[in-house]
Amino acid sequence: MNKPIPSLPPLEWVRAFEAAARLGSFTAAAEETGLTQPAISQRISQLEKLLGTQLFLRQSRTITLTVEGETWLPHVQSAFRTLSDSSEMLFSRGRSRLTILASQSVISMWLAPRLAQMTRATGAQVSLQSFVLTGQTSTPDSSLHIRYGAGDWPHHYKLPLFREALAPVCAPSLASTDWHHLPRIACTGPRPDWDVFAARFGIPSTPIPQIRIDTLHGAIAAAKAGHGIALGSLPLCEEDLRSGALHQLGNDVMEHRETYWLLASREAIGRKQWKALSEAIVSAV
Numbered sequence: 001m002n003k004p005i006p007s008l009p010p011l012e013w014v015r016a017f018e019a020a021a022r023l024g025s026f027t028a029a030a031e032e033t034g035l036t037q038p039a040i041s042q043r044i045s046q047l048e049k050l051l052g053t054q055l056f057l058r059q060s061r062t063i064t065l066t067v068e069g070e071t072w073l074p075h076v077q078s079a080f081r082t083l084s085d086s087s088e089m090l091f092s093r094g095r096s097r098l099t100i101l102a103s104q105s106v107i108s109m110w111l112a113p114r115l116a117q118m119t120r121a122t123g124a125q126v127s128l129q130s131f132v133l134t135g136q137t138s139t140p141d142s143s144l145h146i147r148y149g150a151g152d153w154p155h156h157y158k159l160p161l162f163r164e165a166l167a168p169v170c171a172p173s174l175a176s177t178d179w180h181h182l183p184r185i186a187c188t189g190p191r192p193d194w195d196v197f198a199a200r201f202g203i204p205s206t207p208i209p210q211i212r213i214d215t216l217h218g219a220i221a222a223a224k225a226g227h228g229i230a231l232g233s234l235p236l237c238e239e240d241l242r243s244g245a246l247h248q249l250g251n252d253v254m255e256h257r258e259t260y261w262l263l264a265s266r267e268a269i270g271r272k273q274w275k276a277l278s279e280a281i282v283s284a285v
Contacts, residue, residue, distance in 0.1 A: 009047050014076055016043040017055060021065055021073050085271050095269060098277070099127045102146035105217035106260055109236040110161065111146075113285040121280035122273045141267040144277075148190045148260050155263040159278050162235040164259040166191065168249040169232040169240075170223050175247040180204055183228035186212040187219040192256060197231055201252045220246070239285065 019029035020040060030037045048055050055069035065073065102111060107128050111118075118126050129143075151158055174182055184194055186209035198205045211227060213219045220237060223230035224245055232246070234253065240246040262281060264274065 007050070009050055013043045013047040013050075015080075016040045017047055017069075018073070018076050018080060020044060020056070020063065021069060022077075024063065026063060095124055095273060097125045097127060098122060098269060098273070099129060099143040100146065100262075101129050101131060101143050103148075103215065103217075104130045105215050105220075105236065106146050106161075108217050109220070109239075110260070111281070113239060114281055114283070117280040117283060117285075118277060121276040124273065141265050144262060144264040144268050146260050146262050148258060150258050151261050153261070153263055156266050157262075157264040157269065157274050159262040159282070161260040161262060161282060164191070164256040165234045166197065166231050166254045166256060167234055167252065168197075168229045169220070169237055169246045170229045170249060171226040172244060172247050173226050174229070175249065179229060179249045181207065183207060183211070184209040185219050185222050185228045185230040187216050187230065188212060188214045189216060190258065191216070191231075191233070192254065194231055197252075197254055200254055203252075 015033065016029060016035070016039075019032050020026050023029050023032065026040045026044075027037050029035075030040045033040070044055065053068045054066050055072070057064045057066055100111065107130060111128055115126060115128075145155075146161070147153070151160060168179065170179070170182070176182070180203055184207060186193055194209060195205060197203075209228075211222060213222060216230075216233060216236065219230040220232055220240065222228065223232070224240065229249065234241070234248070237246055241248060262278070269277065
């Protein structure tokens with residue numbers, strides 16, 4: 001006779017198993033779930049009896065998953081994630097306030113024009129804070145971050161804002177087909193600057209920039225004021241280029257593998273609001 005398939009285990013028994021397996025300790029699982037260590041042990045024992053198999057090898061001070069327990073664990077964790085995501089998507093009202101930490105350049109050149117779309121899409125009050133203020137009113141887990149890089153951060157939610165592309169830009173008054181002799185404005189930061197651009201496209205490495213600014217926002221402001229040519233991020237400068245406040249010089253565009261990423265943990269935002277914010281933050285203004 002075939003062994004009957006066990007009925008669905010009580011959720012609290014499975015929760016005890018998942019916590020103990022993930023944390024490697026009945027005591028740690030008890031602390032996380034707000035139960036006592038004997039209660040965790042009892043629930044796991046009841047689960048093992050119901051399933052008809054041993055899930056842990058118990059030693060004097062340690063526990064180790066059996067082959068059966070190790071095989072079952074990823075299925076349990078996947079089921080919990082699905083349950084959590086679906087309940088949040090269907091029933092969560094979302095956070096009433098979302099805090100985004102970013103550089104001043106991103107705030108002024110990318111987020112500010114999209115604020116109305118972001119608040120409308122998420123139904124939340126959106127607070128923008130520059131990195132200068134980081135940590136004063138928000139913790140890393142309670143806020144969203146925008147960082148420049150390759151996207152290799154351990155956040156649950158990650159979204160590239162755009163594909164980075166760099167090109168020389170200046171005020172219309174300086175626009176010229178022979179622009180290589182014009183003064184250059186350097187920008188300190190994570191992007192490639194004039195030396196990399198000059199080497200890539202075989203243009204002169206001079207004149208050496210006499211103006212150096214520590215934010216792209218400041219470098220672009222100096223370029224718009226007619227102080228020289230800046231190496232601008234075309235996606236961030238899109239509105240200024242469209243309005244005529246800036247002029248792109250030449251046809252050489254340097255694509256870069258790094259860009260700005262919106263990052264968040266599950267504690268900072270739910271899946272439903274993340275989806276809405278993601279669509280709003282990368283949409284055209």
